[in-house]
Amino acid sequence: MLFDLGPRLPTTRDVARVVKRAGAEALTEAERRADSARYQEIRCRSALNPVKGMPFEWTLNPYRGCTHACHYCFARRYQTQLELGPGDEFSSLIFVKANFVEVLRRELDHPKWHRQLAALGTATDPYQPIEGHYELTRGSLQALASARSPVGLLTKGPMVVRDIDILQDLMANTRGSSVCVSVPTVDETAWRTLEPGTAPPLQRLRAVRKMVDAGLDAGVLMAPLVPGFSTHPARIEATIKAIADHGARFVGSNILFLDGGTRDHFMRFLGAEFPAMTEQYGQLYASKYVAKDYAERVKKTVALLKVRYGLITRSRRGEDSEPSEPVTAAPAQAALW
Numbered sequence: 086m087l088f089d090l091g092p093r094l095p096t097t098r099d100v101a102r103v104v105k106r107a108g109a110e111a112l113t114e115a116e117r118r119a120d121s122a123r124y125q126e127i128r129c130r131s132a133l134n135p136v137k138g139m140p141f142e143w144t145l146n147p148y149r150g151c152t153h154a155c156h157y158c159f160a161r162r163y164q165t166q167l168e169l170g171p172g173d174e175f176s177s178l179i180f181v182k183a184n185f186v187e188v189l190r191r192e193l194d195h196p197k198w199h200r201q202l203a204a205l206g207t208a209t210d211p212y213q214p215i216e217g218h219y220e221l222t223r224g225s226l227q228a229l230a231s232a233r234s235p236v237g238l239l240t241k242g243p244m245v246v247r248d249i250d251i252l253q254d255l256m257a258n259t260r261g262s263s264v265c266v267s268v269p270t271v272d273e274t275a276w277r278t279l280e281p282g283t284a285p286p287l288q289r290l291r292a293v294r295k296m297v298d299a300g301l302d303a304g305v306l307m308a309p310l311v312p313g314f315s316t317h318p319a320r321i322e323a324t325i326k327a328i329a330d331h332g333a334r335f336v337g338s339n340i341l342f343l344d345g346g347t348r349d350h351f352m353r354f355l356g357a358e359f360p361a362m363t364e365q366y367g368q369l370y371a372s373k374y375v376a377k378d379y380a381e382r383v384k385k386t387v388a389l390l391k392v393r394y395g396l397i398t399r400s401r402r403g404e405d406s407e408p409s410e411p412v413t414a415a416p417a418q419a420a421l422w
């Protein structure tokens with residue numbers, strides 16, 4: 086015990102005395118919070134990464150790893166390619182591609198670049214806190230705007246509103262640019278449990294409102310819906326209502342997918358924190374996809390509620406559909422665990 090003050094917390098003077106005597110390292114009772122991550126600058130050889138089987142052909146990820154630390158993050162499995170673990174190392178050791186913007190500008194200037202849609206933020210969050218320091222995402226958007234090249238931006242970071250000016254430029258001068266803010270649920274318990282490093286869901290939705298008010302094509306990706314945490318119909322309804330209340334131009338959704346290192350990490354997390362759920366998860370996730378009948382029940386609930394709240398669905402290919410699906414009944418509350 087450094088401070089023998091009973092239940093009282095130390096004052097600034099108590100702390101200052103300890104630091105003066107032995108330095109900040111002596112504050113052994115201080116919790117490491119906010120940013121206990123280490124950042125490693127690296128040089129990249131390419132910025133635009135070609136992908137197959139997706140609704141876009143190129144991805145852009147200026148960072149690798151993510152301090153938002155969502156337990157379900159599908160990008161955790163990529164860490165194993167670097168001989169790093171999909172657990173804490175994914176969220177505490179971040180690689181910063183320091184020359185990313187310079188390389189991207191070169192690639193966008195190449196005569197063979199045909200201004201296809203590039204998805205920004207598919208394997209890391211482009212607005213995780215360190216972006217405030219490096220501004221690689223902002224630099225990338227500026228490069229794309231200069232090249233008149235469209236972007237599909239995905240983030241959980243309210244910092245995206247900082248770049249509204251460039252996004253307005255991009256949307257005015259390209260076809261198909263959009264911003265999607267990921268808000269899987271507005272349930273505070275599920276948020277704290279599953280996405281420990283992210284901003285609160287309502288803060289993210291306020292960012293959506295601000296972007297829509299600024300004339301941007303901004304919507305919400307309600308994904309992943311995580312069985313037992315965010316799939317109860319009442320929670321889905323609260324989320325869809327909040328999304329509608331914040332003026333989202335479109336909404337997409339999907340259900341948790343568990344593969345490779347992500348599956349290992351998620352099942353370990355469940356075993357440690359929610360052991361009573363592991364058996365049901367074993368049954369629901371015999372493969373990397375959730376059981377079909379369960380998926381159907383979740384989809385039906387989501388579809389009904391989108392109609393009820395007048396939300397437009399955007400497909401993975403970027404096509405919008407009006408809220409007119411003839412859904413007549415949602416599954417019973419208990420049926421979704």
Ligand code: SF4
Pocket residue numbers: 151152153154155157158159160207208209210241
């Ligand atoms: S914010 Fe996105 S990239 Fe970051 S941990 Fe969460 S799901 Fe993964």
